[in-house]
Amino acid sequence: MASMRDIKRRKVSIQSTQQITKAMKLTSTVKLQKAKTRAEQSKPYFDFMYETVNAMLAKSGNIDHPYLQAKDTGKTAIVVITSNRGLAGGYNNNIIKLVTESGIPKEDVVIYTVGTKGRDALARRNYDIKEDYSDIIEEPQYSDANVISRDLLDAFEQGEIKEIYLAYTFFKNTVSHDPRRIKLLPVEIDSEETQEKGIPMNYEPEEEEALDLIIPKYITSMIYGALMQAVASENGARMQAMDSATSNAEEMIDSLSLLYNRARQGSITQELTEIIAGADAIS
Numbered sequence: 001m002a003s004m005r006d007i008k009r010r011k012v013s014i015q016s017t018q019q020i021t022k023a024m025k026l027t028s029t030v031k032l033q034k035a036k037t038r039a040e041q042s043k044p045y046f047d048f049m050y051e052t053v054n055a056m057l058a059k060s061g062n063i064d065h066p067y068l069q070a071k072d073t074g075k076t077a078i079v080v081i082t083s084n085r086g087l088a089g090g091y092n093n094n095i096i097k098l099v100t101e102s103g104i105p106k107e108d109v110v111i112y113t114v115g116t117k118g119r120d121a122l123a124r125r126n127y128d129i130k131e132d133y134s135d136i137i138e139e140p141q142y143s144d145a146n147v148i149s150r151d152l153l154d155a156f157e158q159g160e161i162k163e164i165y166l167a168y169t170f171f172k173n174t175v176s177h178d179p180r181r182i183k184l185l186p187v188e189i190d191s192e193e194t195q196e197k198g199i200p201m202n203y204e205p206e207e208e209e210a211l212d213l214i215i216p217k218y219i220t221s222m223i224y225g226a227l228m229q230a231v232a233s234e235n236g237a238r239m240q241a242m243d244s245a246t247s248n249a250e251e252m253i254d255s256l257s258l259l260y261n262r263a264r265q266g267s268i269t270q271e272l273t274e275i276i277a278g279a280d281a282i283s
Contacts, residue, residue, distance in 0.1 A: 046225030082118030
């Protein structure tokens with residue numbers, strides 16, 4: 001059995017850790033409330049943009065436009081949204097798995113990272129990190145998403161990449177977060193929407209000019225919505241992780257208190273036994 005001093009030292013150490021996890025849980029809870037509001041406010045626009053563009057293209061017939069045509073050359077770009085900090089349970093690892101288990105050979109992939117955890121983990125696995133935007137994840141703005149979108153579209157137009165995917169965590173609620181990987185370009189048209197397209201889509205002034213304006217806004221909106229969802233999911237995951245850590249620390253403190261009391265009782269019993277034995281020897 002460990003000595004009373006060792007047990008007490010370990011108990012003090014765990015109590016200090018518990019104070020830290022409590023503080024981190026409180027901080028994450030405050031951040032979550034703000035991030036949750038932003039995610040919920042952006043979600044209708046995020047969903048409606050996707051549905052609108054999909055429906056519009058389904059009614060457009062066959063359009064010869066670079067953003068809609070599959071390419072044979074170039075690499076696959078994946079925008080990976082993680083966090084800059086750890087201690088968030090499996091939040092970051094779940095996104096990394098979406099990339100590493102995608103079935104796409106790493107030599108055919110270029111990574112655009114938002115979040116140092118994803119960047120570092122994928123770099124260790126020898127993925128090509130094309131661009132890093134980790135500084136924006138703390139307070140993402142629409143203008144930040146526009147910068148990422150412009151870089152992606154430039155590479156797409158120049159033939160450096162042939163398709164673009166987005167890997168992020170969708171915020172369902174405080175305790176449920178869903179890792180997702182969606183395709184941004186070439187835009188994929190929903191087959192059910194195509195079958196029910198009804199009235200053809202007419203463009204004014206010209207379809208190419210219209211799509212040159214619509215598709216970049218679509219990509220930017222999708223990335224911005226994903227950033228909002230990811231920030232809320234990160235803080236929700238960290239709040240859960242810190243809550244579990246605080247509860248585990250409480251259980252360990254209770255267990256160590258019991259061990260300390262047993263060790264103290266054993267020490268007192270031993271002292272009494274020695275005193276009685278000494279008194280018997282004197283008499």
